[in-house]
Amino acid sequence: MKPIRQPAHHRGRGPGALAALLLSLVVMLGLTGGTALAAPDGTDKASASAIRVPASAMEAxxxxxxSWNLGNTLDAIPNEDSxxxxxxxxATFEKIAKDGFRSVRIPVTWSDHQSATAPYTVDATYMARVKQLADWAQDSGLYVVLNVHHDSWMWVSKMSTDHDNVVARFNATWKQIAAAFRNEPRSLLFEGINEPQFDNxxxxxxxxxxxELQLSFHSIVxxxxxxxxxxxxxxxxxxGSSDQALMDDLFKTISSLNDRQLVAQVHFYSWYPFSVNVAGGTRYDxxxxxxxxxSFAAMHRTFVAEGIPLYIGEYGLLEYPNHFHPSRVERGEALKYYEHVGYGARRYGLTTALWDPFSYLNRDTLEWRxxxxxxxxxxxxxxxSGTASFDKVFVPKSSPVAAQSxxxxxxxxxxxxxxxxxxxxLPGRDYxxxxSTxxxxxxALTRLVGNRAYGVNSTLQARFTRGVPWSIDIVTNDVPVLSDATGTPESFTVPSQYRGNDxxxxxxxxxxxxxxxxxxxTPYQEFNKAFSPDYANGTIILTPEFLKTLRDGEPATLVFHFYSGAKVTYHVTRSGSSVTGTVS
Structure with missing residues (x-):
């Protein structure tokens, strides 16, 4: 996945130069811990991680x-803290293990720490740092998946026009990784290439x-x-697609290698319109x-049922949660998705790795955001866990309070x-x-809305015999009020009284x-790409990307849909370097 980039801040300091040099020498000389080879039964005789790895890849x-991804870290460009x-x-890995994860995927981008021409030497200090993190994770009791990450689009994607150099660099990269980690226990897995893609x-x-790349990767290792x-x-x-034709291609490759220690990998970010909120995909419907x-049934049928373990190396929702912009996906609807992923993984025998670029675990405090x-x-x-049709009950302020379901x-x-x-x-009196209604x-709602100020007045919990409770906000609202405005294609906002609406x-x-x-x-434009709410400042932002695509001089009719069910129509016209917005 291409990352959600966080503003550069809280940049930590790396190990001292002497420590880095010593660690580099350790790696080059092969003197690191956890070097025991696997016993005949497939378990490790000894390892720093003390993980007993089953001989069967399916069981392992x-x-x-x-699983969890250490995203936007070693895969960051150009450096770990970029x-x-x-x-x-x-402590990062200890936290992850303590909170129930059993493995971690460590994406690594090698490009900026490697010569761009033959012999494509990887910087020894960087290799040592990668090994340090992999060992820390295993020491914490976690399996590790180590890969070649954003190199996929930085240079591997040029294979059609620079075939020989790409193959040579790919092979050189994996020869060096394989040599540096050859004595690590089987709790370390290699992933040949992340989300491979090829231009032209x-x-x-x-x-x-x-x-060609996969066969070479397999042979080298x-x-x-x-x-x-x-x-x-x-x-x-x-x-990383779960498209059936592409999974069939992967199945053929794995089958041709006749190797019982191979693991199939795909990524899953839900139905695209829901994941980014476009084309009306506002609900987890x-x-x-x-x-x-x-998708999960196809993964199981194509691989697991055929004896090949399936690792969903990344899952989540695209740019959710994003702490720097309004959420594209409504929170309760997102919770339904995550609940379903966990259930689906158990139902279809899949292992899932949460993609976390920084959005879930705060790397500074090591607390969940x-x-x-x-x-x-x-x-x-x-x-x-039980859920409900929505996580809010909207109570219009302009009308007498009535029962809501x-x-x-x-x-x-x-x-x-x-x-x-x-x-x-109290059942009967309050609800x-x-x-299922x-x-x-x-x-009860009259009591819960209190003085009927716009917004969330009370929060309830529906509780079930298992799982986590379902939160329900009681919200006072009325139909939003928009106002006329002028601006430019580079800067235009619609004055908006949200009146308790999202x-x-x-x-x-x-x-x-x-x-x-x-x-x-589609007429339903993409959230945060064409438009974005600014609740704090009482506006709806129409982005330059949206405004610059409008036909010059021709009014466009916008209908803003709110989760309460309210709809408000607005008209916007771009005329050269000016933009005008009107309610009527």
Whole structure:
């Protein structure tokens, strides 16, 4: 995955020059810890990590569940701290292990620490740093997946026009990695290339190029001896895609190698319209759920059922959570997705690695940025949680308070009741349940909205017999009010009184029915790409990317959809270097 870049700050200091030099010498001389070779039964005689790795790759990958990515770190360009995560310490891995993860994927970009011409030598200090992190992780009881990461698009992608040099550099890179880690225990896995892609190539050429690299990767590692003779190796599809044709290509490659220590890898970021909130994908609805079920079932059918373990090396939602912009995906809908991933992994026998560029674990404090979100993810590893049709109940201020309902999704649990803090609401008086319909009474809502100030007035919890509770905000709202405005294609905002509402999406069309905006295949434009709410300043931002694509002099009709169900129409016209927005 290409990273969400965090502003560069909190840059940590690396090891001192002398320490780095000594560590480099240790690596070059092969004097590192954890050097025992695997015993005949496949377990390690001794290792720094003390992880007993099953001989069966299927069993070993199952023991790696759940997994976590040390993203935007060693894969950052050009240096470890370039994308804001500072210097990783052993405490990072100890935290991950303590909180229930069993493995960690360490993405590594080698390009800026390697000569760009033959013999493509990797800087010894950098190799030592990579090894230090891999050893720290194993010392913490974690399996490790080590790879070649953003090199995939930095230079490997040029294979169609620079074939020989790309292959030579790829081979040289893996020869050096294999040599440096040849005596590591089997708790260390190698991944040949992250999300491989090839520019200016036909589909057939792309398949051929990837197969060539994977066969070479396999041959280099296996022939390097030591622990690499039976180390688990991960091979991936083009782009890490779970497209059936690409998984079939990978299956053919793995089958041709006749090696029981190979692991298939794909990545999963949900149904694209939901993951980025485009084309009306505002909810984790039946379409998004079916996408996960179909994808996971295909992964199982193609690989697991054929005796090949499957590692989802990255999963999440694209740019969620993002602490520097408004969330594209509504939080409750995101929680449903993460709950479903955990269930799907158990149902289909898959191991999943959370992609974390910085968004989940705060690398400075080693605390989860959103503890409730992490609690939901952690719970999904072992059980299901109940949810509801939404995580908010909207109570219009302009109308008398009336009863409001949500639909419960029990997910195999039983409903226990509703709490406000430690106080349990009374069935019959405060709410009723009929089948899967949870209804809050007008009397209870009148109490919960208090003085009816716009926004969240109270927060409740629906609790179930298993899993984490489902939070429900009681929100006072009214239809938002927008105002006329002027600006330029580089800077234009719509004055907006949100009145307790959250923006869901924007529908943009011309009078002739054509779609307006950069995403021309749908009228529902992409959240944060074409438009973005600025709640603090009371505006909706229309981005330059959106405005510059508008037809000159032709009004576009925008319909802003809010999660309360409210819709507000607005008109915007770009005329040369000016933009005008009107309500009517």
């Amino acid at each position: 990958v199952a023991k790696m569940q759940p 994308w804001g995560n500072g210097q990783t310490s052993k 190539a036909t589909p057939a050429q792309k398949t051929e190029f990837l197969s 296996r022939s390097s001896g030591g622990g690499n003779a039976n180390r688990m190796l991960s091979l991936t599809t083009q782009f 039946d379409v998004a759920q079916k996408n996960l079920e179909d 959103d503890p409730a979100l992490f609690a939901a993810i952690k719970s999904s590893w072992t059980t299901r 949500l639909t419960l999704s029990l997910n195999g649990t039983s409903f226990r009741g509703v709490w406000q803090g430690e106080t349990r609401l 009723t349940v009929s089948g 949870l209804t809050f009474t007008a009397k 923006l869901a999406t924007m529908h943009a069309t011309y009078a002739d029915g054509g779609n307006a905006g950069p995403t021309d295949w």
